[in-house]
Amino acid sequence: MPSTGMISSPGSIAGLPKFLSLIAHDWLRRSFYVFAKLGVADLFDGAKPHTVSELIANNTDQTINFHGERLQRILFHVEQGGLVHSDSKKSTEPIFTLTEDGQLMRATHPLKMQGIVLWDLGSVQWDLGGVSSGIESHLAAMVAQQGPYANDQTATPVSLKLKSDNWFEAFASRPELKQTSDLFNVAMSAYSNIEWQAIRSSNDIQKRISKYSVLCDIGGSLATFSVNCLHLHPQLHAVSFDLPEVSRQARVEQKDLPENILCRLRIIGGGFFDLDSLKQISPNALLESINSPTKSVVYHMKNILHDWSDEKTLEILYNLKTTFLGDSLPDQQITLLLTENHILPSDHPAAEQFNWINRGLDIHMLLMTGGKQRTVVQWQHLLEQTGWEYQQIVTTESPISVVIAKLVKP
Template identity: 25%
Template structure:
């Protein structure tokens, strides 16, 4: 084979096996591998890990060595045996007690997103979410499909907040928000981004507005930082919105069609005080729509799980301007989510 064909085949092979990498990560988390190694306080042999997890010696050895190749574990070899410990990545993001743990989001990706992606071709063919194929629940009422059980809702809420432990500061400091005395995070879920906002701008009053089921769960369960913000319940498409100087919409517009976004933005513009603002936080496509790849994959994810899509800066600007907002500015944060501010 010529070198070009060789490298094309290499790329094909890498793409076609990528799902196995995700599954290694998901399985290791589900089995509690990284927590076992963190709690052991010393590197463990494969046999000790198998005993600790109650897993087969053969399967455990294969999983450990693959995790080491993926840089999730480090391995020390000597005296005829290998000892495994968590890598920096695993310690930071894959252990239960780390403040930047991403375990709930990984569980959500494994148990909910992955089964929906098994029907990507159907989603592309039909142009709609795939909850009915993946879980036998109707997708017409998206909210009911996404929050189809209490356990599912809690996993989603806990997963949602985890990214803000890593990127919350970057998106909330992209613009200086200290001139907005009252900040309302619409569709703010469990309130992690709002809590970050409250700690960065202690003089501001920060509130979260979300559906009653979500507010109830946020009040009942222990979400970090929740005490710094007040929660208000309602449907942002129908109910009166709380009065505020700045409205935050983080990962909300990407759930909806242009028509639903326009309806929501018009309601916000109507309630917003003159001189007030709106801060949109999203993973933003390049202006030509051809990347970054992660954002394009998120956009396909919006197809299999929601009514929406990711958008370009010009598309966000157009939606905000049509609703009456002006002075659109965007700040790239260098992480997955960028910030866009506009004023009434």
Template identity: 25%
Template sequence: MESSSIHIRETNADTESVMRLVEISAGYWLPRALHVVADLGVAEALDEEPRSAVYLAKEVGADADALDRVLRLLASHGVFHRRGGKYVHNALSRALRSDHPHSMRAYVRLVGLPVFWRSWGALEQVVRNGKPAVSDIFAYFKEHPQETEIFDAGMKSKAQSAISPVIAAYDFSAFGTIGDIGGGLGHLLKAILKSSPKSRGVLFDQPHVVERVEADEAIGNRLTSQGGDFFRGPLPRCDAYIVMEVLHDWTDGQSQQILQQIRNAAPDAARLLVVETVLPDESAWAAGKGEHFGNHLDINMLVLTGGRERTSDEFASLFADSGWRLSRVIPTPSPYSIVEAVAA
């Protein structure tokens, strides 16, 4: 009797392991369904009334049966509710609307762009040769303006999820001038300046990027933009430098060039604040705490840019080779941390 119970437990464990592998191997089915629904604008077509797939398909120009099956899959994972064969909004599906205050529609569309799917489809080649699937993803977006619009909007929506936690975790009011290096359209820097009304900011990015930065009346002339190349400089002289999700786009050697250019411009008392995910170190893995969003993002960087996410020790090494010294790692209520450094 006892041996029979043991055999049943072992069989159940084997079945669970097999099904877990099945779920992982087919894991891309669910996000692809999400991408399609975001592209079609289904959440926009769904108002506060329960709607059938027939109604929604007519609104977005899709096949009713196919759309119903895709929405059923998403509803089974908590995106939309399915009631009586119709669909209604919930918290996740509302965030797929463009008019939602924390809309993630643009980011979902960005991750579903064909260039992303082609690149991830080449993962085996990337793993074999260690080179990204795209020769220059930034040049690609520069040459594809329609996709650039999705990229800009997607980065904005993703940044919004990290901005509030960053501002809540760090006091920026002590700095007279804050430089945002590779800051894109300035979403983070604008939020920092609004939270620190006595500070001024300098947004530094490529000329074709900063020329698209929109003025903000709440900040006025406290924000200026400077176009340039952060590999070559010169960079602005500031009391603090914030670098959010920039270094992970680049190899260690390229990241050291960026950090060295910042150090060349920085006063000795300046602070460097790198906002990125910090990967679990070996002690975290030994404690069973290796799961982190940064592990996923790291492979995205491998595929698209050749860059990487890093552990705190790897950040310390980067800093030491470029004139900086790791001061502390400040966690935030998000997957992102603030990695603070001072002049070495």
């Protein structure tokens, strides 16, 4: 092993950042492994810039059938670790160049770093003993379109295990997965509390929320975000909307809230793929149940749409539009806040600080649910197709940012 002077200890980082850093570095480890496993460095012709299409054309391994979009996401992620450099301004397709560090990953490099990465960052040494089949191997197979991923571009390791393309419903409906489902919801609630610190500190976001009488958090899990908003905004009523099984857990979780908070909180069970279910949270349905001088609703989704492919995200956004248009006042503006780890433009002041985390989460979502983290341009495209109008993105002092959209009324 190299001397300790070459490696930074987690002990040099204090508090919450220590743990979040370990998670983000683990995400990067997976993409480094895939970069090595699929010989991506050897697809580059020296230091020449290449598009993804050109890199795929350079592939001579007949066992690998690269999935272009997934390979591009891997390249964007390992860029955060310094293996490649991208330039999206000179072409409609991003151009990537192998860096000096990336050159170390060539199979012919004398340092043999590719071998070290494959051995120590992958699962091969554990697979020898039949201990596990590492998630890194699945990620490589997804990018190379091999094995179970050869003919099914929607498959993920989790969907294959559960035999379901909607693991949230599988978690919530199968008794044998209840413990896993409960743990997932608790973990998401913990993340929500962490992210709330940045959202609370954003004057822009809080001023917007303060203008509304009802906030509806779609995919609200254990109602953590709703409760935090209620504590900060005494005029606000909040609705947390999630699958029925999750909502039951949320009611148990929040049953001991102070009365002045509990009386302004509603927890509703349902799903956003079911139009009848969504009618429970239409603007008029929400406003009928409260006494407020202002009659306005803001909808919020935090780390929800990143769980889904573009096709499913379009379906969700369209379902929301259809429901809200069908049951709202003609002059009523409907706002949607999308809080996620949005990928920031490369020239954004916070891009270097946060995109290495957001790109890592992007690969994590690909593995877990087949979802993705999106850029502003990608959001504009999805919103425009489903009757929503992109307004702006509000960044925070953390990787979390908020895309603001308004429903376009005929």
